[in-house]
Amino acid sequence: MPPRRAASRAAIRAASRAAAGAPSRRAVPARVAAARAAAVLAALTASALGFGALGAGAAEALPAAADPAAPTAVTRAALDPALAEGRGARVDFAEQEAENAATSGTVIGPDRTAYSLPAEASGRKAVKLTPGQYVEFTLPAAADAVTVRYSLPDAPAGGGITAPLDVTVNGKNRRSMTLTSQYSWLYNQYPFSNDPQAGLLHPDWWITECGCVPAATTPAPVIAKPFRPTHMYDEQRLLLGRTYRAGDKVRLTVPAGSPAAWTVIDLLDSQRVGAPHVEAAAANALLFGADPTGRRDSADAIDRAIAFAKRHRLPVYLPPGTYQVSRHIIVDGVTITGAGSWYTTVKGKGVGFYGREAADGGSRGVHLSRFAIEGDVRERVDTDQVNGVGGAMSDSTIDSLYIHHTKVGLWFDGPMSNVKVTRNVITDQIADGLNFHTGVTDSLVQDNFVRNTGDDGLAMWAEKTTNARNTFDHNTVQSPTLANGIAIYGGADTTVTANLVADPVREGSALHVGSRFGAEPFTGSLRIDGNTTVRSGTYELNWNIGLGAIWFYALDRSIDQADIQVTGNSFLDSTYNAIMLVSDWPVKDKVRIENVHFKDVRVDGTGTSVVSARVAGSASFENVDARNVGAVGVNNCGSFNFPATGSEFTLVDRGGNDGGGTTGPWLAGWELPNTITCDDRPPVVAPPAPSPW
Known part of the structure; x- marks a missing residue:
């Protein structure tokens, strides 16, 4: 970082x-901070205005291969899976690129030029939709959950917008997702800005665009704004409510009244999640006052569950729900498991599961699994300890977590040894x-x-x-x-x-x-x-x-x-x-x-x-x-x-x-x-x- x-x-x-x-x-x-002050996750209510075609990149006609009757190709990193056989993470979802799907929108790309939407898309292509347009994927296998990778415009002054996306299967069972660009769109030079209209953060730095050091250049170069837009995409997950079969068609439609001038769809991941995991012989966090509705902060309740579990040599279980946690949970010699990362979410500003500092001996025997960590990090501040997992953890395992919108998914400060980080999904990190x-x-x-x-x-x-x-x-x-x-x-x-x-x-x-x-x-x-x-x-x-x-x-x-x-x-x-x-x-x-x-x-x-x-x-x-x-x-x-x-x-x-x-x-x-x-x-x-x- x-x-x-x-x-x-x-x-x-x-x-x-x-x-x-x-x-x-x-x-x-x-160093790992002490418990952070509580703060509630900000409501996603930004202005509905956008930048129009900012970063939209080149467009091309709908490919002939994207026939509505044709199946949507399954890819890995936008490759034919045969070209990556035996390599990469062995995951339980299927990736399908929007540019291979049926659509009434426009394919953007290919383009590898930085600061453009195609460059940051998987495979360097995506599909741009305007209100009323759709992209439709044919499920390659049974699925009850999807992940949509997308981009929305920023607000004119930064800070992002929200906009709806309708999801139907076989034209029925409409569900509405609320997409947001509040975690996207950074600009300028390191450590970047959320303000698209900001001047150069470092006018004495070398700028490739003008081949100069602006502060030493006469006359001063004119730098187009927004300068170097980046980090344009985000993703959102959705449980479909039932299991659909291979061959069923998932359609993503931008409603006619959407406030977003455009919505770019990069890809769809689909999978069968199944039923929530239940850990019966455990210290259930609900019994210690944790709130699965997310209305009250559950950090103290989880601490009480951890203390009880350590005394009685039990794991801690986080049942299905959303638990607001706005500080670090310090873990040492404890197992914490959820119902699955699609069912159990620990969410908040400053949320993180941290071992003790190495200077204090670190932690040992920490085992975290089957839950999601949903942060609220929107700007890059390298001194902020707002990582999903942190500290020092020897003889520990981190398995099957979904870590989203934190600064760094997992940042370990040693000395420490024998940690196994396996089968996690880590997306949309600032660093x-x-x-x-x-x-x-x-x-x-x-x-x-x-x-x-x-x-x-x-x-x-x-x-x-x-x-x-x-x-x-x-x-x-x-x-x-x-x-x-x-x-x-x-x-x-x-x-x-x-x-x-x-x-x-x-x-x-x-x-x-x-x-x-x-x-x-x-x-x-x-x-x-x-x-x-x-x-x-x-x-x-x-x-x-x-x-x-x-x-x-x-x-x-x-x-x-x-x-x-x-x-x-x-x-x-x-x-x-x-x-x-x-x-x-x-x-x-x-x-x-x-x-x-x-x-x-x-x-x-x-x-x-x-x-x-x-x-x-x-x-x-x-x-x-x-x-x-x-x-x-x-x-x-x-x-x-x-x-x-x-x-x-x-x-x-x-x-x-x-x-x-x-x-x-x-x-x-x-x-x-x-x-x-x-x-x-x-x-x-x-x-x-x-x-x-």
């Missing part, structure tokens, strides 16, 4: 030469989805589904104390609006396996290995194995260049102590490069990247190169097959000194590196021994959609 600052003056001066950029740093989050921060060891993050984070989807950040022996496995991360899908900042013996990452938007990409934010060095091994990325390799705002779907960044120090193995990965439809290794201009002659080995990798489509090297060092390549490469296979700039002896970066060919693009085999000749093939900003050639190899 890094605070982001503009480029240094040295980097600004270097921008016109080659690799000018804006390093970022991380702020240390505040990270999950972060292992400082001394987290022997822990697992598996089968989690993360969508629409405002910073890294999943991160390990070894600040001051190293992280060690942690694993991110079989997770899905979709549409982070800033930074990376999965990011590793230092640490020892780390494993990143079988994840699916799609559609990062800017200032990051799908997979990231970074020596930055004051992280401890990479040591031991780093294994990045069997992951799939799609529509990644994004635009880096500050450097004004394209990144790789996977990118290594040496800033604070060299990346040269760990054995880094990148094996069996698939990089699909990369907007720019598939692989990038880079440093920043002020440290380009001080840092290196070494001991990185790519093996059994498939690259299907790049806008530019397979490999972009902008740093000193070396990497080896074996059985890296590529096709549909848009530019020269290797863009080797090294450290931009261009010595007569060749680039400062060496590519080692270990054989079996086949395929390429219009320029011929992607690796042949460019590695002998370290040929300079530097094009700072090569033309981008959009690749075709990925297909079976």
Whole structure:
């Protein structure tokens, strides 16, 4: 969850030469606060006016495939599921993209340009509806619940609006959802603003849009407002009241009288939830005064249930209902379970389940499962402790939660060990989805589904104390609006396996290995194995260049102590490069990247190169097959000194590196021994959609 600052003056001066950029740093989050003052969740009653077509992006005619009689394709991260088989979170819902459904609206996109509605949509397309229009999905399997991902306009002065959406099945049983944009629409520079008409938050920062530092520019540049709109989507869940069959048709209709000028529908997730879970032998929170209607604050009642449960070695049970909690629930040595995340919701401003601070010994034996945490975070304030789950929790499990509208879904401050985070859904966060921060060891993050984070989807950040022996496995991360899908900042013996990452938007990409934010060095091994990325390799705002779907960044120090193995990965439809290794201009002659080995990798489509090297060092390549490469296979700039002896970066060919693009085999000749093939900003050639190899 890094605070982001503009480029240094040295980097600004270097921008016109080659690799000018804006390093970022991380702020240390505040320690866990004591109980926060109670506050009631604000009513969703904002103005019904909107911005019209703000961020609507390009439009195209309704695709012929969206025949009303045709079934709606089931996808995973807007991919044919066969292209992601065995990778990503094993979830119990089916994803269907609106652009593949029957509609009377207009398909927007494809477009990967930041600050546009298509860019932040899954698959970079969505459907825009005006009042009276609909989009209709055919259920692929029995379902009694749906999740709608959507966008509404902001209010003219910010703060969001609300608007209705009608849901019918087979033309009957109409239910009305009240959508809101009160948790969407951030603007401007970090840490962002909710005011679309605000001037620059940092007029002394480098601005790519004008290629200048505004405070030092005469005359001052005119910056269009709203400046850099982002975080445009939200999602809402709905129980349908009964189970419908495969083949039944779910229609989403914007009522004729809707106050929203437009409603964008991105996708529909459908599933069968079933009956609520009942925990009979437990301390039932209702018996201790918890209010399932949400009218009274239930924090004290839940505390009493926890105290009783610990004395009698029982779990705490939260029956179906909505429980208002406007502070942290401190947990240690306790199990808390709900009736299921569709039935039990803990909701409020400042809500969170926190272990004790590591400095106070942390917590142990915490087990949280089967409920939703619904926050009320609408702006990014990094010192606020408004995360869904936080603190230090060793020997603990977090399973089957739905975490929505908090700052960070789960932020762990170690030292701590042996926490397992499994089968959770984490969406619409202002910052990270999950972060292992400082001394987290022997822990697992598996089968989690993360969508629409405002910073890294999943991160390990070894600040001051190293992280060690942690694993991110079989997770899905979709549409982070800033930074990376999965990011590793230092640490020892780390494993990143079988994840699916799609559609990062800017200032990051799908997979990231970074020596930055004051992280401890990479040591031991780093294994990045069997992951799939799609529509990644994004635009880096500050450097004004394209990144790789996977990118290594040496800033604070060299990346040269760990054995880094990148094996069996698939990089699909990369907007720019598939692989990038880079440093920043002020440290380009001080840092290196070494001991990185790519093996059994498939690259299907790049806008530019397979490999972009902008740093000193070396990497080896074996059985890296590529096709549909848009530019020269290797863009080797090294450290931009261009010595007569060749680039400062060496590519080692270990054989079996086949395929390429219009320029011929992607690796042949460019590695002998370290040929300079530097094009700072090569033309981008959009690749075709990925297909079976």
